Amino acid sequence: MMVPLFDWSDIFSFQDYGDLVALLANSIIAGAVLGIVGGLIGVFVMQRDLAFAVHGVSELSFAGAAAALLFGGSVVAGSLGGALIAAILIGVLGSKARDRNSIVGVLMPFGLGLGILFLSLYDGRSANRFSLLTGQIVSVSSPDLGWLIGISAAVLVGLLLMWNPLRFDSLDQVAASARGIPTRFVSLAFMVLLGLIVAVSVHIIGALLVMALLVTPAAAAMRVAAGPLTVPLLAALFGFVSAVGGILLALAGTLPVSPYITTISFLIYAGCWVVQRSRARVKRRSQPVTSAAA
Amino acid sequence: MDGTDQTIVRTPRIHLVRMVVFLILVGFLTWILQQPVRAAFLNNPGLNGLIGVCLAVGVVLALAQVVRLFIAAGWINAHWASRRPGEQLRPGRNPPSLVRPVAVMLADDKTPVNATLMRAILGLQPLSAGSIRVAGQPVQRGNPRIGYIPQQRPLPPDTSMRARDVVALGVNGTRFGLPIPRRGDRARVDALLEGVGAAHFADRRVGLLSGGEQQRLRVGQALADEPTLLLCDEPLSNLDLANQVGVTEIIDRQRRERDAAVLFVTHDINPILGRVDRILYIAGGRFVLGTPDEVLQSRVLTDLYGTPVFVLRAGDRLVVVGAPDAQPHHEHDHDEDDA
Numbered sequence: 001m002m003v004p005l006f007d008w009s010d011i012f013s014f015q016d017y018g019d020l021v022a023l024l025a026n027s028i029i030a031g032a033v034l035g036i037v038g039g040l041i042g043v044f045v046m047q048r049d050l051a052f053a054v055h056g057v058s059e060l061s062f063a064g065a066a067a068a069l070l071f072g073g074s075v076v077a078g079s080l081g082g083a084l085i086a087a088i089l090i091g092v093l094g095s096k097a098r099d100r101n102s103i104v105g106v107l108m109p110f111g112l113g114l115g116i117l118f119l120s121l122y123d124g125r126s127a128n129r130f131s132l133l134t135g136q137i138v139s140v141s142s143p144d145l146g147w148l149i150g151i152s153a154a155v156l157v158g159l160l161l162m163w164n165p166l167r168f169d170s171l172d173q174v175a176a177s178a179r180g181i182p183t184r185f186v187s188l189a190f191m192v193l194l195g196l197i198v199a200v201s202v203h204i205i206g207a208l209l210v211m212a213l214l215v216t217p218a219a220a221a222m223r224v225a226a227g228p229l230t231v232p233l234l235a236a237l238f239g240f241v242s243a244v245g246g247i248l249l250a251l252a253g254t255l256p257v258s259p260y261i262t263t264i265s266f267l268i269y270a271g272c273w274v275v276q277r278s279r280a281r282v283k284r285r286s287q288p289v290t291s292a293a294a
Numbered sequence: 295m296d297g298t299d300q301t302i303v304r305t306p307r308i309h310l311v312r313m314v315v316f317l318i319l320v321g322f323l324t325w326i327l328q329q330p331v332r333a334a335f336l337n338n339p340g341l342n343g344l345i346g347v348c349l350a351v352g353v354v355l356a357l358a359q360v361v362r363l364f365i366a367a368g369w370i371n372a373h374w375a376s377r378r379p380g381e382q383l384r385p386g387r388n389p390p391s392l393v394r395p396v397a398v399m400l401a402d403d404k405t406p407v408n409a410t411l412m413r414a415i416l417g418l419q420p421l422s423a424g425s426i427r428v429a430g431q432p433v434q435r436g437n438p439r440i441g442y443i444p445q446q447r448p449l450p451p452d453t454s455m456r457a458r459d460v461v462a463l464g465v466n467g468t469r470f471g472l473p474i475p476r477r478g479d480r481a482r483v484d485a486l487l488e489g490v491g492a493a494h495f496a497d498r499r500v501g502l503l504s505g506g507e508q509q510r511l512r513v514g515q516a517l518a519d520e521p522t523l524l525l526c527d528e529p530l531s532n533l534d535l536a537n538q539v540g541v542t543e544i545i546d547r548q549r550r551e552r553d554a555a556v557l558f559v560t561h562d563i564n565p566i567l568g569r570v571d572r573i574l575y576i577a578g579g580r581f582v583l584g585t586p587d588e589v590l591q592s593r594v595l596t597d598l599y600g601t602p603v604f605v606l607r608a609g610d611r612l613v614v615v616g617a618p619d620a621q622p623h624h625e626h627d628h629d630e631d632d633a
Contacts, residue, residue: 043454046452046454047453047454150345150347150348153348154347154348157348157351160472160473161470161471161472162470163472163473164463164466164467164468164469164470164473165467165468165469165470167455167459167463167467168463168467168468171449171453171455171460171463172444172512174442174444175442175444175512175515175516176467177416177418178416178418178440178442178444178525179436179442179464179467179468180417180434180435180436180437180438180468181436181467181468182435221454222452222454225454226454226455226456226499227454227456227459228454228455228456228459228462231454
């Protein structure tokens with residue numbers, strides 16, 4: 001007789017679902033806000049070629065959180081500190097793409113190693129250790145959740161206030177500075193916002209998986225749209241669906257949240273890719289000669 | 295197109311109706327959301343503090359809107375308030391351009407003297423000595439009287455912008471604050487697109503456009519504020535011959551119709567030869583300044599380079615043979631020195 005490796009009820013079970021949702025309303029709201037803000041900021045991450053930097057910042061954020069765990073501080077404050085230090089370092093030292101990649105490449109293993117060192121010195125609850133790397137929103141305490149939501153909202157406001165100059169700067173830094181945009185300030189402010197939102201996502205999906213909310217939704221949106229309004233809106237929608245959908249699905253099973261979020265976000269990207277491909281094929285078939293002539 | 299008719303007069307306009315609708319919407323949303331939000335965060339001091347901060351930011355923004363309203367109504371006489379590019383650009387109020395519309399060309403340098411000069415005029419490069427005045431005023435960062443046309447570098451194919459959005463950045467790209475479009479922005483962008491011959495691909499993705507099409511958009515972006523001085527930094531490099539002619543034509547039209555001065559950096563003299571008043575020829579740390587006929591002579595350039603150089607004419611075209619620094623460096627990358 002075959003014994004199944006896992007029980008389906010671990011993955012989906014909708015008993016007492018309503019109660020669970022009510023209990024975890026704060027987590028769901030945090031996921032929703034992060035999804036939206038992550039999608040929006042992701043558009044600029046893609047445009048400014050910062051995906052690798054996001055990963056580096058998240059590892060330093062993990063180290064900060066681990067240090068806070070070891071020395072008994074606030075984990076949220078620790079992750080914020082780590083992320084901000086990394087973001088500002090990258091922003092100041094790595095304004096050229098090649099410099100930036102080498103700096104991130106140097107910072108990332110250092111941060112990860114530091115974090116693992118702190119975690120192995122820490123002899124508290126072991127559940128906390130793993131959750132920083134792979135995320136577990138349901139284990140975040142209620143006041144901390146409040147902070148996460150508040151920080152995400154602040155990042156959203158900051159992003160909207162410098163939306164146009166940031167777009168200009170991301171497209172063409174030379175022209176933007178010629179027009180009098182303080183490009184250095186804009187880049188640095190963007191890195192600070194990025195650091196803040198990375199620190200938030202470390203708590204929700206974990207340091208190793210932040211890209212699923214900060215890069216994938218925007219990348220997916222850019223596959224199917226081009227407008228200045230449609231891309232950010234789609235990216236925000238994709239981020240929202242991934243984060244909230246992932247949390248809601250995770251509530252139905254006993255598995256951690258992150259795999260659900262990353263899977264949804266990946267599926268959305270794959271869907272957008274298929275849409276783009278089929279569109280391109282239709283276009284090619286409909287006007288094969290004119291496009292070649294133009 | 296007649297230059298005087300086209301001069302854009304933009305005064306700050308407040309959209310009362312839009313503001314009222316916005317406030318009603320915000321109020322309605324707050325009212326709808328207050329119950330669930332309160333229930334969710336009742337025991338959450340940290341969040342309450344942050345909500346307070348957000349509210350304070352909102353109040354400040356609203357106050358700023360009210361101040362703008364008063365300024366627009368003329369109740370506050372504030373020059374500082376409407377220093378936005380282009381808004382005060384009425385004929386007669388500002389002194390017209392440089393002494394005379396002049397097109398100067400810089401050619402053939404190995405050191406990035408041209409880049410430094412442009413950055414100095416744009417106010418991005420401090421001078422070690424001397425001073426620069428643009429239209430009678432000292433240089434300043436973000437001078438709306440100056441339009442800057444950078445070198446053509448291909449935009450990444452996945453850039454999430456349409457052609458129209460690149461030009462629109464010239465109109466709204468310097469505005470901090472909520473990205474709410476203003477009345478007249480769209481018409482202005484349409485006019486700019488028309489002016490650079492980009493109307494028929496206005497809604498296509500920029501990443502998929504050809505180099506010439508992208509460069510027209512950059513020109514349109516630079517013309518957004520009706521500049522009286524156009525700085526063109528190798529705008530024709532990487533373009534094919536037809537596009538070189540097209541882009542030159544647009545820039546020259548701006549010079550004629552708006553009485554604008556043009557400073558045009560290039561390594562290839564030919565595309566603009568008939569339209570240049572004066573040439574500043576830089577080579578090996580020295581320069582010659584004069585009319586094209588004065589400068590583009592074998593004797594003058596031989597003296598400048600210090601080795602025998604021949605200027606050969608073929609029809610209305612011209613070739614400089616034997617210049618020691620023969621390899622043109624098209625990709626003098628600005629990111630490198632700007633960073």
